[in-house]
Amino acid sequence: MKDSNKRENNLSHLAIIMDGNGRWSEKKGLPREDGHIGGVKSLRSLLGYIGELEIPYLTVFSFSTDNWKRPKSEISNLMNLLRKFIQTDLIELHMNNIKIRIIGNREGIPSDVVKLIESSELLTEDNNGLYLQIAFNYSGRDELVNSVKKIGSSIKAGDLDPHNINEDIISNNLFTAGVPDPDLLIRTGSEKRISNFLLWQLAYTEIYFEEALWPDFNKELLSEAIDDFHNRYRRFGRIEESLKK
Numbered sequence: 001m002k003d004s005n006k007r008e009n010n011l012s013h014l015a016i017i018m019d020g021n022g023r024w025s026e027k028k029g030l031p032r033e034d035g036h037i038g039g040v041k042s043l044r045s046l047l048g049y050i051g052e053l054e055i056p057y058l059t060v061f062s063f064s065t066d067n068w069k070r071p072k073s074e075i076s077n078l079m080n081l082l083r084k085f086i087q088t089d090l091i092e093l094h095m096n097n098i099k100i101r102i103i104g105n106r107e108g109i110p111s112d113v114v115k116l117i118e119s120s121e122l123l124t125e126d127n128n129g130l131y132l133q134i135a136f137n138y139s140g141r142d143e144l145v146n147s148v149k150k151i152g153s154s155i156k157a158g159d160l161d162p163h164n165i166n167e168d169i170i171s172n173n174l175f176t177a178g179v180p181d182p183d184l185l186i187r188t189g190s191e192k193r194i195s196n197f198l199l200w201q202l203a204y205t206e207i208y209f210e211e212a213l214w215p216d217f218n219k220e221l222l223s224e225a226i227d228d229f230h231n232r233y234r235r236f237g238r239i240e241e242s243l244k245k
């Protein structure tokens, strides 16, 4: 159902699994690190466009807790890239009124990187432009385990009755507390899976699988994905009649 049935869904939160950096570099006969550098360039150039589109929230998956299983050299390149990204881009992101939040487990991340993360969050705390969540050392299951631990502590402290646990309490104990669930998830690089991303939050998210590898993803391809999203029929379990009410 397209065009004749255009729905213009509200796109408040866009999430992206930025996949395909390694294959991009391998195809060019380059080291994998070059693919990750290309990936950062791609993100940098899309941020401006996403700002122009006035999408309030963007969440990007940049390093998963499962990515620690990669060779040490690749992990260290990825840590260096985050360091560099914060050091070189932070001021510009701040000038563009972007609020940065790094979601994921801080344990295991080198302490100097944690300090950079904290300083980027602090500097941009009061910005009210694009709300950018970078998922780094993140996985959806780890986030849920962390949330259960926090809820368990509240119960132990006598602040919460287990009978009162509801969906809001779980949401409010996730790294993404206070941020609406994504409306659209794009995964580049042609794999058709979630890979442990935002497991709770994706309950009713529209999913778009993109063939292009992340370093080749650009504003034209993003615009196609958004057009496709606007033509989706989001029902949230209801049927047409009840949606009118």
Ligand code: IPE
Binding pocket: 018, 019, 020, 021, 022, 023, 024, 062, 063, 064, 067, 078, 189
């Ligand atoms: C995504 O690209 C970036 C990270 C997971 C860190 P990949 O490195 O997974 O690229 P492919 O999937 O091997 O091509």
Ligand code: IPE
Binding pocket: 017, 018, 019, 061, 062, 063, 064, 066, 067, 191, 193, 195
């Ligand atoms: C997902 O990509 C994680 C990121 C993009 C950071 P992966 O490349 O790690 O996922 P799999 O291994 O293909 O499922």
Ligand code: MG
Binding pocket: 019, 020, 021
């Ligand atoms: Mg991959």
